[in-house]
Amino acid sequence: MHDRTGRGIAIAFAGLIVSVACGGAGGGATAAPSGAAATGAAVALIPPTKPVEFIISTAPGGGSDIYARKMQSIIDALKLSPQPVTPVNKEGGSGAVAFQYVFDKKGDSSEITITLNSFFTTLIVQKLPYKATDFTPIANLALDPFYLWVNEDSPWKNAQDFITAAKADSLVVTGTGSKQEDEALFGRIQTTAGLKPFKFVPSASGSTVAAAVAGHQGGVVASVNNPSEGKGLYSGSPRKMRPLCTFEAASPSAGTFKDLATCKSQGLPIDDYFIIRSIMAPPGLSAGQRAFWVDVFKKVYESDDWKKFMADNELKPDFRSGADFDKLIADYQKLHEDIAKQFNWIQ
Secondary structure, three states: OOOOOOOOOOOOOOOOOOOOOOOOOOOOOEEOOOOHHHHOOOEEOOOOOOOEEEEEOOOOOOHHHHHHHHHHHHHHHOOOOOOOEEEEEOOOHHHHHHHHHHHOOOOOOOEEEEOOOHHHHHHHHOOOOOOHHHOEEEEEEEEEEOEEEEEOOOOOOOHHHHHHHHHHOOOEEEEEOOOOHHHHHHHHHHHHHOOOOOEEEEEOOHHHHHHHHHOOHHHOOEEOOOHHHHHHHHHOOOOOEEEEEEOOOOOOOOOOOOOOOEOHHHOOOOOOOEEEEEEEEOOOOOHHHHHHHHHHHHHHHHOHHHHHHHHHOOOEEEEEOHHHHHHHHHHHHHHHHHHHHHOOOOO
């Protein structure tokens, strides 16, 4: 989430929870989707009438795949959908294959997808004929923070040490994919702190990013992994990598990284960039179709299983739907458009 480009882009991520009136999962229940929440109007839930595909834009085993399959297992365990929900991986084109597939299912509530920030960058960079804001927003279930990671044997003890080194030399850094969220965050770091351009080496996945940092592969000295991606190499024995700071407004209050310093407190004032773990649907869903899925994912969010999953993976709890979630999507669309323009990413 963002200050990055020196243009002072800001997105306010208040921990606002939008209330959804939750009845049963059947068509007779009511919920308040989108603007209805503000007016008190109730909308009848309209469930899908055929088996549901839960589209995942990454390969099996990646973060989005793991998160989507956890959500699906909760939906199944709690019997939240009258139709079976099946995870389907459609990787390719930095997510473009999956996004195009879902976009083409206009008005079909039996298709849903989980997002990561390539949902914005891919559509922008590849100049696809639609935007993230053209889809039907369902809900956000968590924010996945970024940490600044280095090898365990790195001489840098904090973000200021990293900044000093990056002002003196173009450091080799890594992240998932090219022209996606990790490279976007390094771009913000560069412009915010006035550093020399990084030599960004794209990796295939979060696990390979962590391995590259841990092994100094190709001269890599740092990454901006999510905490779950580096946790194993941090907690293991011997420790192979460690975080210098977190790009959050406050230090984690619990978990493996409790009291980790914020990057802002160490002279790197970025505290608003996360991967949003959200659910989107094809364009053109009716209010009732949207309300059904908002109701389902609100119950997923409130389940003990999801709360434990968030804690285990160091996720920041953050449920939003309706106007609050619509604004989040619009703000992230604008942010990534500005990033792409500044760094000439658009093909």
